[in-house]
Amino acid sequence: MVRWDKWWLKVRWTVKLVFLSLLQKVGWRSEVHYVGSSEALPPPLSSDEEIFLLTRLETGDHAVKSVLIERNLRLVVYIARKFENTGVGIEDLVSIGSIGLIKAVNTFDVAKRIKLATYASRCIENEILMHLRRNNRNRVEVSFDEPLNVDWDGNELLLSDVLGTENDVIYKALEDEVDRDLLQAALLKxxxxxxxxxxxxxxxxxxxxxxxxxxxxxxxxx
Structure with missing residues (x-):
């Protein structure tokens, strides 16, 4: 029964991928509108389904990549929700995280024997952290250069004058954290x-x- 199930799974997914590839060749593109809508996220792949699709990933089949990305969107939402207290909207976080997921699928190396979910999680999280770092840096630079007051000689008193430090010190901790995450992701390869x-x-x-x-x-x- 197990052999039959696996054989049927292979046939079923082969047909699906061929059909999806044909649709993509004629210009059809599936549109995803899950976040912020009443649509349910697609279910994750079973272990056997993922193994089968990963065996075809190295061929560069765009249909395979599309399925792997769409079926891992729940992972993006799960990780994005951990950053909801950063002031960035959940829809934006999911969009940014999805970029990380796409990068993960495009660069995943099956030969490394790492689970796709593990590798994708790091890519998704790193993408969000890098976005937050860029935003944080912009906010810090604006606040540092904004005048707080004017001294007796008419000179503007800046926040940097009060703190007596460089901008980089303010967000160095976050930068170090992101660098560590990037390094850990690199080590996985x-x-x-x-x-x-x-x-x-x-x-x-x-x-x-x-x-x-x-x-x-x-x-x-x-």
């Missing part, structure tokens, strides 16, 4: 050995930074 080299060389995971020679000696690299 490495093999275990490559990841270990990076962790030792740059002191990741709470360790001390090692020189290239120290790393080579520890791992037996000539």
């Amino acid at each position: 490495l093999s275990p050995r490559e990841k270990k080299i990076m962790e030792l060389r740059f002191g990741l995971q709470g360790g001390e930074e090692k020189t290239q020679k120290e790393v080579a000696d520890m791992l037996g690299i000539s």
Whole structure:
């Protein structure tokens, strides 16, 4: 029964993808209007469905990519809701997160044996964090340059004069957090050995930074 189910799944999805590819070739594009509407998000793929589609992802089939993106929109909404207290509307957050999902599907490497949801989650979150960082930087720059008052000599008193620091210090913490997230996402693309080299060389995971020679000696690299 299991073999029959998998065979039928393969046939069913093959037909669906062929049909979707034909529609795309004649200029048809599906429109998604889930956020802010009464439409329900499409259900996530089953494990067998995802495995089948991922085996065809490397062919560059746009129909496969479309299905993987649409069926993972629930993940985008889930992650976007974690940032609702940032002052950015949920629809905007979902739109930004969707860009991260598209990037994830376009760059996903099946050979790395990482779950698509794990990789996509990092891409979605990083896309939102980078957007928030850009917005935060713009707000900081405006507030820093805006005059607070005028001194006795008629000179404008700026916020930067009061704080006595550079703009970068204000949002450095957020910038560092985003950089860490980007680094973690990059590490997911490495093999275990490559990841270990990076962790030792740059002191990741709470360790001390090692020189290239120290790393080579520890791992037996000539």
